[in-house]
Amino acid sequence: MWSRRLLASALVFLSLSSLMLYVLVFKWLGTNQDHLRPQNITILLWHWPFGISHSLKGDVCWSEFGIPGCFLENNRSMFSQADVVVFHYHELWTKRSKLPLHLSRPLRQRWVWLSLESPMNNHNLTAYNGLFNWTMSYRRDADIFVPYGKLVPKTNNSTYLIPRKRNCLVAWAVSNYKEHHRRSKVFQQLKQYIPAELIEVYGHWNGRPLSNKALLPAISQCLFYLAFENSLYRDYITEKLWRNSLQAGSIPVVLGPPRDNYECLVPRNAFIHVNDFRSVKELAAFLKRLASDRQSYKSYFRWHDSHEVKTITDWKERLCTICSHYNRLPTHKVYQDLYNWVNM
Numbered sequence: 001m002w003s004r005r006l007l008a009s010a011l012v013f014l015s016l017s018s019l020m021l022y023v024l025v026f027k028w029l030g031t032n033q034d035h036l037r038p039q040n041i042t043i044l045l046w047h048w049p050f051g052i053s054h055s056l057k058g059d060v061c062w063s064e065f066g067i068p069g070c071f072l073e074n075n076r077s078m079f080s081q082a083d084v085v086v087f088h089y090h091e092l093w094t095k096r097s098k099l100p101l102h103l104s105r106p107l108r109q110r111w112v113w114l115s116l117e118s119p120m121n122n123h124n125l126t127a128y129n130g131l132f133n134w135t136m137s138y139r140r141d142a143d144i145f146v147p148y149g150k151l152v153p154k155t156n157n158s159t160y161l162i163p164r165k166r167n168c169l170v171a172w173a174v175s176n177y178k179e180h181h182r183r184s185k186v187f188q189q190l191k192q193y194i195p196a197e198l199i200e201v202y203g204h205w206n207g208r209p210l211s212n213k214a215l216l217p218a219i220s221q222c223l224f225y226l227a228f229e230n231s232l233y234r235d236y237i238t239e240k241l242w243r244n245s246l247q248a249g250s251i252p253v254v255l256g257p258p259r260d261n262y263e264c265l266v267p268r269n270a271f272i273h274v275n276d277f278r279s280v281k282e283l284a285a286f287l288k289r290l291a292s293d294r295q296s297y298k299s300y301f302r303w304h305d306s307h308e309v310k311t312i313t314d315w316k317e318r319l320c321t322i323c324s325h326y327n328r329l330p331t332h333k334v335y336q337d338l339y340n341w342v343n344m
């Protein structure tokens with residue numbers, strides 16, 4: 001009697017513990033598998049953004065950006081082998097390109113909606129509901145976040161020197177000038193409080209276009225740069241901040257999303273926000289005061305002690321980052337309401 005009971009409890013114990021072991025091992029395998037990505041990822045770019053193509057010869061992601069196992073393709077015959085197919089939206093809504101809806105889509109293949117433009121320049125989104133698995137944009141909540149620039153820890157010990165300034169308070173580069181833009185209104189008001197000889201305006205609108213190479217040295221001679229976005233949307237912070245001001249070495253005066261949005265990307269004391277002031281008149285007065293206070297002016301450059309700007313302008317680099325993010329991208333996702341996502 002006793003031995004039978006003992007045997008029975010031993011059996012129960014054994015089966016319970018093996019069940020537990022089984023569960024544990026599979027849980028471990030399962031969670032680990034989530035972190036594994038296919039050894040090699042093939043990304044097919046269906047068409048080049050704005051029709052400007054680049055060579056994809058060789059292992060571009062590895063040789064140019066140090067990202068392994070990530071292969072970019074632009075040959076559409078690779079469709080059935082591609083893990084990811086990327087569609088730059090501009091060519092879709094302008095009807096220069098079409099989605100390959102006639103092809104059968106491998107189960108594991110993800111389609112990516114790519115746009116770095118603000119919602120103002122993304123039309124007809126409802127026609128594309130229920131087709132894309134991932135979004136790729138300047139929005140921080142996109143599946144693949146591709147900012148126009150970022151601050152990265154400094155890689156060397158060189159001390160930053162603020163570029164030599166001449167008698168110029170503010171610089172602005174503008175090509176697409178529209179009277180109804182908020183930035184145009186702010187600029188016109190600013191002109192009432194700052195003498196014309198202290199303002200430099202470059203770009204097509206003013207008949208003073210500068211080459212990419214000449215623009216930064218020109219801007220850098222002014223104390224401030226008007227990093228005014230053409231439209232005001234969450235996270236829409238473009239090269240006007242990263243390149244034209246921070247990289248040029250002029251303090252950015254920003255107009256765009258609210259200050260706290262900028263502060264997610266750059267230190268609060270690295271820029272001046274138009275909304276910090278009750279009026280443009282007060283902004284102008286502040287700029288003039290700062291111009292005559294060397295210590296305060298210099299304090300806006302403190303981030304240079306530890307960081308430097310990295311601008312991201314290369315489509316190849318942006319595409320390769322899909323592989324860097326791959327492990328944490330959602331496995332099952334469909335954008336049923338793309339319009340709402342873009343405009344929310």
Ligand SMILES: *[C@@H]1O[C@H](CO)[C@@H](O)[C@H](O)[C@H]1NC(C)=O
Nearest residue numbers: 038039040041059069070071
């Ligand atoms: C990944 O790509 C490299 C380079 O083309 C190749 O040598 C390797 O065999 C590939 N690995 C797999 C698992 O396909």
Ligand SMILES: *[C@@H]1O[C@H](CO)[C@@H](O)[C@H](O)[C@H]1NC(C)=O
Nearest residue numbers: 092093094095123124125127
């Ligand atoms: C928007 O999509 C609809 C339906 O696909 C199409 O008929 C229309 O021409 C498109 N409009 C634009 C501006 O692309």
Ligand SMILES: *[C@@H]1O[C@H](CO)[C@@H](O)[C@H](O)[C@H]1NC(C)=O
Nearest residue numbers: 154155156157158159308309
């Ligand atoms: C240090 O880094 C800055 C920014 O990347 C660069 O401009 C500069 O040439 C570098 N200096 C040295 C000594 O490598």
Ligand SMILES: *[C@@H]1O[C@H](CO)[C@@H](O)[C@H](O)[C@H]1NC(C)=O
Nearest residue numbers: 154155156157158159305306
């Ligand atoms: C940078 O400078 C600090 C202080 O001068 C020094 O301790 C450090 O070793 C330097 N680092 C490099 C990479 O040169």
Ligand SMILES: *[C@@H]1O[C@H](CO)[C@@H](O)[C@H](O)[C@H]1NC(C)=O
Nearest residue numbers: 130131132133331332333334
């Ligand atoms: C990707 O989106 C398509 C189209 O909506 C959908 O059928 C498919 O299940 C999605 N794939 C994944 C892996 O989420």
